[in-house]
Amino acid sequence: MSFSQQVISEIMDGVTKRNPGEPTFHQAVMEVLESLEPVIEKHPEYADILHRIVEPERQIIFRVPWVDDNGRLQVNRGFRVQFNSAIGPYKGGLRFHPSVNVGIIKFLGFEQIFKNSLTGLPIGGGKGGSDFDPKGKSDAEVMRFCQSFMTELFRHIGADVDVPAGDIGVGGREIGYLYGQYKRLTGVYHGVLTGKGLSYGGSLTRTEATGYGLVYFLEEMLKENGQDLANKTVVVSGSGNVAIYAAEKARQLGARVVAMSDSNGYIFDADGINLATIKQLKEIERQRIKAYVERHPSAEYHEGPKGIWSIKCDIALPCATQNEIDEESASQLVANGVKFVAEGANMPSTPEAIKVFQDNRIPFGPAKASNAGGVATSALEMSQNSMRCSWTFEEVDAKLKGIMINIYRETSRVAREYGCEDNLVAGANIAGFLKVADAMMAQGIV
Numbered sequence: 001m002s003f004s005q006q007v008i009s010e011i012m013d014g015v016t017k018r019n020p021g022e023p024t025f026h027q028a029v030m031e032v033l034e035s036l037e038p039v040i041e042k043h044p045e046y047a048d049i050l051h052r053i054v055e056p057e058r059q060i061i062f063r064v065p066w067v068d069d070n071g072r073l074q075v076n077r078g079f080r081v082q083f084n085s086a087i088g089p090y091k092g093g094l095r096f097h098p099s100v101n102v103g104i105i106k107f108l109g110f111e112q113i114f115k116n117s118l119t120g121l122p123i124g125g126g127k128g129g130s131d132f133d134p135k136g137k138s139d140a141e142v143m144r145f146c147q148s149f150m151t152e153l154f155r156h157i158g159a160d161v162d163v164p165a166g167d168i169g170v171g172g173r174e175i176g177y178l179y180g181q182y183k184r185l186t187g188v189y190h191g192v193l194t195g196k197g198l199s200y201g202g203s204l205t206r207t208e209a210t211g212y213g214l215v216y217f218l219e220e221m222l223k224e225n226g227q228d229l230a231n232k233t234v235v236v237s238g239s240g241n242v243a244i245y246a247a248e249k250a251r252q253l254g255a256r257v258v259a260m261s262d263s264n265g266y267i268f269d270a271d272g273i274n275l276a277t278i279k280q281l282k283e284i285e286r287q288r289i290k291a292y293v294e295r296h297p298s299a300e301y302h303e304g305p306k307g308i309w310s311i312k313c314d315i316a317l318p319c320a321t322q323n324e325i326d327e328e329s330a331s332q333l334v335a336n337g338v339k340f341v342a343e344g345a346n347m348p349s350t351p352e353a354i355k356v357f358q359d360n361r362i363p364f365g366p367a368k369a370s371n372a373g374g375v376a377t378s379a380l381e382m383s384q385n386s387m388r389c390s391w392t393f394e395e396v397d398a399k400l401k402g403i404m405i406n407i408y409r410e411t412s413r414v415a416r417e418y419g420c421e422d423n424l425v426a427g428a429n430i431a432g433f434l435k436v437a438d439a440m441m442a443q444g445i446v
């Protein structure tokens with residue numbers, strides 16, 4: 001066993017023992033550590049950093065009591081994991097979903113360290129959320145929950161300390177309620193959350209940023225292979241914030257998006273999905289995707305989200321949730337001739353699925369790089385808040401595009417430098433790590 005393999009195996013053993021029952025966290029750490037083998041071989045001095053980087057600086061777990069519309073007491077659990085502040089204030093979204101537990105928040109917070117570093121902007125890594133399910137709740141219930149959640153969270157965050165944003169189940173409505181309560185508790189009007197409404201400090205383009213950024217990244221991947229999006233058939237899983245705006249940008253660039261999904265099932269529309277209908281159903285009516293076929297009878301609805309990967313396409317953009325593409329789905333995509341895959345969701349492909357894509361030489365954009373446009377634009381929102389100014393849509397969009405092109409180029413350059421040509425997973429993990437590791441070294445053992 002080489003020195004680097006020994007270090008990695010020792011750290012992985014420690015992570016598994018110290019964090020029992022947290023398989024997604026183990027999965028996220030394993031992927032990064034494996035990528036870092038050539039780095040530790042070349043620079044053994046980084047070995048000590050690895051021991052520290054897998055341990056969050058702080059984990060906050062709290063009770064969130066609230067009263068439902070029937071006057072009954074409900075109690076949820078809240079989380080904020082402040083993972084790494086070496087290069088800037090903790091930054092990362094809040095997820096409200098019944099599946100949330102500390103392991104899920106730790107996997108997301110860990111990924112966020114490297115993603116945020118890749119943006120080139122001064123933001124550290126963090127993530128939070130709750131096992132609260134906003135689905136089926138009234139606006140008043142969501143408001144009371146958000147107010148209670150912030151009543152504890154406010155003492156741990158700040159514009160230069162920790163700046164949360166949205167993720168699954170947390171969109172403009174939730175950010176508004178959270179911000180209102182923060183302001184009420186502190187009396188301070190500053191950029192403590194991103195994804196805010198445009199009338200109270202939000203940035204133009206933040207809503208579109210993750211999806212648009214994903215497609216800007218994809219465009220660079222295509223360009224590198226002498227191709228573009230015109231007339232390509234695209235499958236996008238999910239139908240939330242990331243999926244909708246990835247589909248919108250892909251369509252603007254000439255592609256045909258034929259399928260989208262939610263946690264219940266998927267729709268296939270050979271004419272191309274009508275995004276106005278999806279926005280109406282998901283952003284306004286908060287309905288299931290099944291309702292699409294009532295408005296577009298020539299489209300098909302199928303129960304179960306996984307079947308979406310059996311649709312023949314040139315490009316697959318998983319934009320729903322973690323581990324949604326397993327080995328079987330990846331093999332199905334490859335057998336049906338998929339040519340490019342880029343991740344919009346966080347860790348949507350299992351390690352086995354990634355291996356299938358890589359073994360078949362399918363260009364593969366890993367989440368940390370390809371979905372970094374959302375958090376990058378959040379950092380641009382923080383800059384605008386600090387400067388007390390608002391940039392135009394075009395200005396923010398141009399900066400976002402520049403950042404995504406840069407992430408693609410840097411990721412492929414670093415992959416080449418470390419002998420992993422064309423492996424963007426390795427490139428993203430190494431490039432993201434090096435900046436944070438150098439900052440940690442410079443700041444001493446803290």
Ligand SMILES: NC(=O)C1=CN([C@@H]2O[C@H](COP(=O)(O)OP(=O)(O)OC[C@H]3O[C@@H](n4cnc5c(N)ncnc54)[C@H](O)[C@@H]3O)[C@@H](O)[C@H]2O)C=CC1
Nearest residue numbers: 167168169210238239240241242262263305320345346374
């Ligand atoms: N919102 C953002 O700016 C960013 C989000 N992400 C990631 O993107 C993914 C999606 O997040 P958002 O779009 O913000 O959330 P969202 O809450 O707006 O939408 C999530 C969508 O995924 C669907 N879904 C959930 N489980 C599913 C499954 N198993 N199969 C198919 N669909 C499923 C839901 O029905 C919903 O339509 C998550 O992995 C999130 O962590 C990553 C970077 C930034």
Ligand SMILES: O=C(O)CCC(=O)C(=O)O
Nearest residue numbers: 092093165167374375378
């Ligand atoms: O905009 C942000 O701060 C959060 C984005 C996020 O949660 C993510 O990149 O996964």
